[in-house]
Amino acid sequence: xxxxxxxxxxxxxxxxxxxxxxxxxxxxxxxxxxxxxxxxxxxxxxxxxxxxxxxxxxxxxxxxxxxxxxxxxxxxxxxxxxxxxxxxxxxxxxxxxxxxxxxxxxxxxxxxxxxxxxxxxxxxxxxxxxxxxxxxxxxxxxxxxxxxxxxxxxxxxxxxxxxxxxxxxxxxxxxxxxxxxxxxxxxxxxxxxxxxxxxxxxxxxxxxxxxxxxxxxxxxxxxxxxxx
Numbered sequence: 001x002x003x004x005x006x007x008x009x010x011x012x013x014x015x016x017x018x019x020x021x022x023x024x025x026x027x028x029x030x031x032x033x034x035x036x037x038x039x040x041x042x043x044x045x046x047x048x049x050x051x052x053x054x055x056x057x058x059x060x061x062x063x064x065x066x067x068x069x070x071x072x073x074x075x076x077x078x079x080x081x082x083x084x085x086x087x088x089x090x091x092x093x094x095x096x097x098x099x100x101x102x103x104x105x106x107x108x109x110x111x112x113x114x115x116x117x118x119x120x121x122x123x124x125x126x127x128x129x130x131x132x133x134x135x136x137x138x139x140x141x142x143x144x145x146x147x148x149x150x151x152x153x154x155x156x157x158x159x160x161x162x163x164x165x166x167x168x169x170x171x172x173x174x175x176x177x178x179x180x181x182x183x184x185x186x187x188x189x190x191x192x193x194x195x196x197x198x199x200x201x202x203x204x205x206x207x208x209x210x211x212x213x214x215x216x217x218x219x220x221x222x223x224x225x226x227x228x
Contacts, residue, residue, distance in 0.1 A: 001085075007040050008081050009161045015073045016157025020119070021150055030054035030076025037080040046087075050080040053191060056198020057106070071116055073157070075109035078164035086173055093180055095187040102190070104172050105164075112160050119156055 011033070019028035026032055031051040038047010058072035082101040087094050 004041060005162075005165055008037060008077065008165065009158050011036060011040070012074065012077050012161025013154040013157035015077065016153050016160075017150060019071075019073050020116075020153045022153075028073040030058060030072050030079075033073060033076045034080040037077060038084060041081070041084045043084050046084050047080055050083050051076060053194055053198075054079050054105075057102075057194055058109075059198050069113045070106065070109035071112035071160075072109065074112035074160050074164060075105050077161055078108060078168065079105040081165060082168040082172060086168065086176065089173065090176055090180060093176065093184070093187075095184055095190060096176055096180070096182060099187045099190045100172050100176055101168070102194070104167065108164055108167065112164075115156055115160060119152060122152065 015028040015033050017023070018025055027036075031048075031054075034051025034054060035044065035048045038044045038050065041047065054072070054076045058070060058075060079101055082105065083094075083098055086097045086101065090097055
């Protein structure tokens with residue numbers, strides 16, 4: 001388990017880079033990152049399922065301006081890892097596991113979003129120094145500032161992912177163990193309203209007639225994943 005946690009935290013750092021300064025290959029999206037988490041934990045199908053659920057959960061997020069929004073990247077990683085891992089401890093209470101993992105991940109991703117805002121403010125403070133060094137043609141100093149920005153993003157992702165996983169084991173696991181006497185039917189079906197909310201958001205943002213073909217193809221791929 002220790003090796004998996006180390007890999008997941010490193011993945012959190014790489015995804016944070018992808019979301020900000022580097023590449024932006026969509027690796028940081030919950031659907032992609034959840035699938036990778038599932039692959040690393042040897043449960044790809046569940047990783048894809050969690051990726052879809054958390055992608056739909058954060059579909060409404062449009063990080064504009066200086067407002068604080070949830071960080072879907074951290075939410076997708078911690079949520080997927082939490083559900084797959086804690087389900088192994090409580091195999092008969094998977095609905096209860098998902099319920100409390102979801103309750104934990106959403107506010108935690110708000111904390112991650114706040115940290116991303118702080119990081120961007122830090123980057124803004126570095127811009128005048130970059131301008132000064134560029135005017136003096138001091139390329140080495142500019143490179144150092146650039147690598148400092150990359151290291152800051154990577155470190156933020158690693159630390160937040162690690163803290164999220166720590167909270168899963170200390171807080172969420174304890175709560176589930178304490179409340180494991182709750183009958184399953186009280187927590188069953190929690191995934192259905194999340195799917196409904198996400199699908200509603202999808203049609204709200206992309207439900208123009210010209211997009212119906214793509215929405216239909218996406219629905220077909222989703223059904224294929226379920227059947228496979």
